[in-house]
Amino acid sequence: MVYVVKVDQDTCNGDGACADNCPNQVFDMVNGKSQPTRADDCVGCMTCVSVCPTGAVTVTEL
Numbered sequence: 020m021v022y023v024v025k026v027d028q029d030t031c032n033g034d035g036a037c038a039d040n041c042p043n044q045v046f047d048m049v050n051g052k053s054q055p056t057r058a059d060d061c062v063g064c065m066t067c068v069s070v071c072p073t074g075a076v077t078v079t080e081l
């Protein structure tokens with residue numbers, strides 16, 4: 020499975036919940052916002068989507 024991970028930069032509040040909880044360290048915090056810099060490592064567990072308080076993270080199957 021290949022997953023597309025996106026973080027809406029306008030909605031992201033920079034709390035780092037996705038980065039803290041992703042089992043595969045997909046996210047890096049850049050200038051106070053989350054970036055899915057290692058999206059290729061995503062396994063589609065949806066934890067990041069669940070923990071994001073603003074709904075900024077989306078994960079879709081390619």
Ligand code: SF4
Pocket residue numbers: 022024040041042043044045060061062063064065066067068078
């Ligand atoms: S779905 Fe799971 S593996 Fe993929 S980016 Fe989110 S927390 Fe990480």
